[in-house]
Amino acid sequence: MTRALIPSPIVATIDFAADGARHGFLRLPYSRDDSAWGSVMIPITVIRNGSGPTALLTGGNHGDEYEGPIALFDLARTLDPATVSGTVIIVPALNYPAFRAATRTSPIDKVNLNRAFPGAPDGTVTQKIADYVQRALLPMADLVLDFHSGGRTLDFLPFCAAHLLPNPEQEARAFAAVEAFAAPFSVRMLEIDNVGMFDTAAEEMGKVFVTTELGGGGTARAATVAIAKRGTRNVLAHLGILSGEAEPAPEPTRWLDMPSGDCFVLSEDEGLMEPMVDLGGAVAAGDVVARIHPVTRAGLAPVELRARLDGLLVARHFPGLVKAGDCAAVVAVAL
Amino acid sequence: MTRALIPSPIVATIDFAADGARHGFLRLPYSRDDSAWGSVMIPITVIRNGSGPTALLTGGNHGDEYEGPIALFDLARTLDPATVSGTVIIVPALNYPAFRAATRTSPIDKVNLNRAFPGAPDGTVTQKIADYVQRALLPMADLVLDFHSGGRTLDFLPFCAAHLLPNPEQEARAFAAVEAFAAPFSVRMLEIDNVGMFDTAAEEMGKVFVTTELGGGGTARAATVAIAKRGTRNVLAHLGILSGEAEPAPEPTRWLDMPSGDCFVLSEDEGLMEPMVDLGGAVAAGDVVARIHPVTRAGLAPVELRARLDGLLVARHFPGLVKAGDCAAVVAVAL
Amino acid sequence: MTRALIPSPIVATIDFAADGARHGFLRLPYSRDDSAWGSVMIPITVIRNGSGPTALLTGGNHGDEYEGPIALFDLARTLDPATVSGTVIIVPALNYPAFRAATRTSPIDKVNLNRAFPGAPDGTVTQKIADYVQRALLPMADLVLDFHSGGRTLDFLPFCAAHLLPNPEQEARAFAAVEAFAAPFSVRMLEIDNVGMFDTAAEEMGKVFVTTELGGGGTARAATVAIAKRGTRNVLAHLGILSGEAEPAPEPTRWLDMPSGDCFVLSEDEGLMEPMVDLGGAVAAGDVVARIHPVTRAGLAPVELRARLDGLLVARHFPGLVKAGDCAAVVAVAL
Amino acid sequence: MTRALIPSPIVATIDFAADGARHGFLRLPYSRDDSAWGSVMIPITVIRNGSGPTALLTGGNHGDEYEGPIALFDLARTLDPATVSGTVIIVPALNYPAFRAATRTSPIDKVNLNRAFPGAPDGTVTQKIADYVQRALLPMADLVLDFHSGGRTLDFLPFCAAHLLPNPEQEARAFAAVEAFAAPFSVRMLEIDNVGMFDTAAEEMGKVFVTTELGGGGTARAATVAIAKRGTRNVLAHLGILSGEAEPAPEPTRWLDMPSGDCFVLSEDEGLMEPMVDLGGAVAAGDVVARIHPVTRAGLAPVELRARLDGLLVARHFPGLVKAGDCAAVVAVAL
């Protein structure tokens, strides 16, 4: 039996097709040492009113990123079906085991959900989630808004983003949605290695796919949560799902580009990282953006890490200690 | 043999009494499964020039706090003995096993060094470190500057602080050193439960003890590192150890008070924490400072956590998820 | 400062002295790597009406025993203060960290609460719980009913029990309460090694202390939960705290004795345990009560474990595999 | 090279074709950090006398289920070849690493052997075991008796079972063997999701496949062991392998059915499970079979779990705590 013919073991406890607001679960049977007949229960909400477009809103693709889950748990509870035309499918914590463990990857199989697409119905728990999204949720959606932040080990300037795509019409719709989101920054992304990403799966199906990076460090701030909430409603309004006007951002979004691998500043050494520039700071090519202090002795000179192009610091390694091979900082260029 | 008579097993590989700059180790023998005749090697630097006062500068009392270690590894390497009058003892990562593990407590014995004083020469590894500080380092010092930040689970507005003390003269000298440090904020602390703290050990010996909280989340920022570096040099200049003028802060420090247990906003529930106010934000008694969203289902109402007095938010729980019993936020009052 | 003078760090969030039903927590500050300012929150309920006697009802002394917690969480929610004369203090899961982890001992410090009395206010988390019981809860109580079952590794016939005591009057009151509990079996216990037990702490303070063993294996059955619920209400009625008549048991309780160490059948070998007699079965001295099959090869003869006196099987090792030194079975004698 | 051509790495240390009783091992080379040239040694016994049919008897497919291993280690040692006509292959603990670890799945690869068929000769350790059974043991067998019980997290009424099959003759032979086993209960099973099961592998090869559920909780009782021993000898007698009469059960077996997914009572909530009905108890549709008490606070109402059809309780979640998504109870219908 080929995989395409194996049914997903995941069962939704709610009806996607009925009007109104329904809260339920995606139930994924998971037999294990501590529960022979147990399941993973992924919360899901469907809010529907009539026959308009469908938006799929997802948080917790990585389990240690919080702006999306906060905005989406809140939206799931408060979105009035009467204000909706179409369908909003909300999965606030898509890799739910990772979300409960507060880890990037699933504690069950150590799989990064965002590299697991198209998944497998007879694979590991995370692969089964990817397969269900691929074969059950994505086909229903017109637009996907998948929330990311930096997680415990990265921190980002808050931005919304979409990919450069071969189909100009699809790309244009995606960038229009990014513009509607109205984050402080907006990014045109050229993904080098997009194998296995949720993004790729959705885009190959012709969907409008919008994503974000809204902070990081394994926390959320009131300011970044506000961006996530406003952006979500704005995108729904932009699609015509949500009635009412979009809420403008306090300042116009600033478009950024990551033109090449030179954006990334890598550390070849382990040690104590001293950031020399904070997020949003301007850097010129050759500037020291961080220093890596050896910690095995006092008195040793730090290694200096330098920017390779002019721009502003959009991301950085978050933990105080850095390991060899870690990305220490990312420099982006204003468009 | 009483503990006071048991010699410390820790041996310093450098001479505290000679002039110049010396980098070495506090070597603590530690026999264990993976090294029968192994040791913990704690880096230490002594910079001495003549007979002036002695400052003991310590970071890494908690192993996941980084402004102190960055400033002190940097100072140890760059402080020119010719600019010094007296002695500067620098231990950039006092609970070195915790620092290497990036954890608050020691991975060896799970002991919180800052509750382990006066320590024990025949105790666990962390208790031996405390005992060495108590009996070998503290007696040499006139002033102690012990760096703290929030660590992986708390985040703070950057402040320098000292305790209200029974001895007004000792207290005055401590607050003068805090003023000299010139952090953005300064705090007069009344410690409720000070048993076992490094602070208490030093103060009971009559030393001037100054501490900080300079950020948190298990990271450091360029801005907070700059505060730590400037403050350290300012305190040394204030003591007359470092020649030259103190560097003024960009803005005068703002003094704060934590008048009672009402400062602390506790969560009785576990869940996803939505901060409603960011660090430094003004709050009034009764304001919701955070909401705790249940995550076991979608559609459930969050619990609201409210401030109990007027002030500004000086600290908060950092991770996106909160456990029952965690301190969610701290409100301080301007003096 | 002697330990008796160190205040307990545990704070109750409710008032023990007011009338009515109150649900709250014993909050125990617990600073650790994953929460610098965290706490253990132990649920507690106080139900009070006027000035009658005080009963302290505790479950979860061991964290993998369930009849007590089920009966007590249920009682806490349903007991009407109007039916009470006096005070009922209910702590359904006393070693709360162990209860949440479903383990006998605390996952934090691996301490067995029932060997930790009188505890220590500056000790480990479990020692702090014992100290609070010793110094804050026990002095308020006239009677203690502390629920036990076999936990994950033992299984028991359901019985209520009290100890033979030097004070005949105190002993008589305890056995009267056991009789009132009306379990299927009742046991007069002579504890050989009672150092550190909750029982001993309470008895030395002159309290009436009643305990149970109501099943085991890390589960509960409808039948054993019913025994716990009925017994609890019967003891409260017996004390005059609960109005109304005691509910008689379906059959009179059968009193048992464990006269000596010969009751215990120990395995000196590890292997696969084949029980030859089930709980409640009659055995004669010399009977094989279990066989231990070696599992490293097929074809090896099992070791036979034999009863050393006549009686009935009141307890047994629960898991399918047995380790050298485990108690395989216990034989008690009818009185 | 396709997998079918890769030889199994497992080597049997005994000859399957010679008459008499032989005890040996299935040796599976397993190179790992703690033994570069190590092996998994799975005990096996072959008892053969002449050319009759072959029964394959297996226990320990899941490593925490004990009636099968006890009955089979005992049978391997005591079965006299002179009483046999044909061949009995006994593997008392098929997933031997899981059996030694007392866990459902293998501690080596976390694979559930009963979902690993047909296995892979170049896969993980558990997949290699499945492949050896598939390609070496199953082809030799006429009948397979594979013992199961509930394991550490489920408990069952004792029953023997076979599947509804597309081939009526094969199905009839299987149900006849179930009847011969003479357990207290017998079940006709319609497996919904049978991918990867040992059962399916054997049935697709045309073998008579009989299985059991004989208790659970990670233990065995004298009563359930007796059922397993009697059933094994009865099935061998039924096949004509063992001379002598079958031993009748004390009472005729009662046939049960699990007609649909409505048999299963699932908990959507985590908490403390209060069973309201014990195994074997009669239930009507709508009856509360269990209550799930929240444990984060005292005073909260439990969630009630209700039967969805009339019948008797044949299985239940065993541990005292339940997780969201666990099967709490199973209701079967008398035929």
Add this chain to the structure above:
Amino acid sequence: MTRALIPSPIVATIDFAADGARHGFLRLPYSRDDSAWGSVMIPITVIRNGSGPTALLTGGNHGDEYEGPIALFDLARTLDPATVSGTVIIVPALNYPAFRAATRTSPIDKVNLNRAFPGAPDGTVTQKIADYVQRALLPMADLVLDFHSGGRTLDFLPFCAAHLLPNPEQEARAFAAVEAFAAPFSVRMLEIDNVGMFDTAAEEMGKVFVTTELGGGGTARAATVAIAKRGTRNVLAHLGILSGEAEPAPEPTRWLDMPSGDCFVLSEDEGLMEPMVDLGGAVAAGDVVARIHPVTRAGLAPVELRARLDGLLVARHFPGLVKAGDCAAVVAVAL
């Protein structure tokens, strides 16, 4: 996209084609919970001078074997390009995560690199390393010298070895290189199960592949390191890459054979291993080479393990305790 078309994610930070000595890394992106944008950094050195043959020298295929890494880190630092004609590619610790963890297999995926060939560009970390060797490094090489020792759980007489091959010319070149290595012992190996080995991958590509076993126990000795250093330079000289004469060994190498599975002495029992013969000792078929003492009781007789052919002891189980299924000793035959 077939795997052959997926590019390796590994990037070399140095140029393989330029003359001179270059030290760099094979950088393997590895996103994980503790570093979202992290990498594995495998040190590599390329020393090139003109257009001669290319030798690929690898250590740390297994992470707990040390003669190779010591000789190769040393060679990488000291080999003067001026003395070279051709190219020397040095990877001192090929399975770098295993090498840092001092374990045979990778701590990341538990994969044995030497059974992972040809690897997979989209597989686990270890499979990605194998794939890079297969597709990027091997095609450049004329000869591969892959260092092994016994690791933590085996100990070997020091020998160099090559395989019997179907191509006599290729085989002859390999044995000539072994002879040039000039280890105390040399072995002609017939690999029974060579699926997935680095050796097989190289040999199938027509390369000359030479390997070693130079000691073991998870350590290195001055004497075995000297063998590794001398052998490496001798092989490079033999190939004409290194100018100068080969250094003769103190004594001529002794050629050994492992003619069949009878070489291996396996323990079916766990216990305390008493070696009766040390490495290099002469044994006759039937000699007791080790005794396995049971350790569960005193007074039990040990199991005796006997050699099955005449020869000398070339390898043994190293740790003091042995598990069932471990290889206790290996007997080889002088040619």
Add this chain to the structure above:
Amino acid sequence: MTRALIPSPIVATIDFAADGARHGFLRLPYSRDDSAWGSVMIPITVIRNGSGPTALLTGGNHGDEYEGPIALFDLARTLDPATVSGTVIIVPALNYPAFRAATRTSPIDKVNLNRAFPGAPDGTVTQKIADYVQRALLPMADLVLDFHSGGRTLDFLPFCAAHLLPNPEQEARAFAAVEAFAAPFSVRMLEIDNVGMFDTAAEEMGKVFVTTELGGGGTARAATVAIAKRGTRNVLAHLGILSGEAEPAPEPTRWLDMPSGDCFVLSEDEGLMEPMVDLGGAVAAGDVVARIHPVTRAGLAPVELRARLDGLLVARHFPGLVKAGDCAAVVAVAL
């Protein structure tokens, strides 16, 4: 109750006072999560014949040292009481949990038994073992022979040793026993830090205490086991307990001294250790005895570790990797 009055919880299952050979256990009750009523069972053998002196022979004080346990399990089984005059108490694996885990310290409490004397009857498992030795076994003994080797992380030249003692008569008897043991090397030890050692406990009670270091690396060799067996019988013969002549060593023992802390060569750096001298090799002050290669990059120079006095190498760090603070080598001086 002072500790001296608390009885040991350990019970011996055999009679120390009866003639003949008896094998049994020291049973130490140990309640834990995986066995509520479990025990540690330490094998012990007593061989007695009449009223002569008593020797206490112990192995496994550290759990990863094997010459002692092998010699003593063997002796316990084979020593004929008829050849004995007096009593031989044999505990082949004193820290039995550590011995089963193959670790230096106990896996239960991480305590090093050889630093736990005099122990505590109400302490951890290891402290209870020490207390039983102190209060029950030592008082019975005239001589103690406590076997040590290097364990997994050290390797030693084989020697027998005793301490310089304040009492010259006691010291002379100890060195006479060392001479009788007839190891290849004999050492006069001046213990700097002897707090908590078994040695000290025995010597303070006036006993003759003899110890050994017979190899290491977590293994045993035929040659070192032979030394242990011969030495044991020689010491028993020397005491007059064993009839017959002592077996002379092949060569006279060579006496060594460790005159000061200069014997110890410490590594301040972590890395890959290249030994430059093997055990028994002659070294002169200033010789490089080991080099520590950095492993984070290729091409870095190693750190050289030099001897500080003339002598021969008697011990070395065993694992291939070294940590900062490890003892890399020990140089002793011939007497």
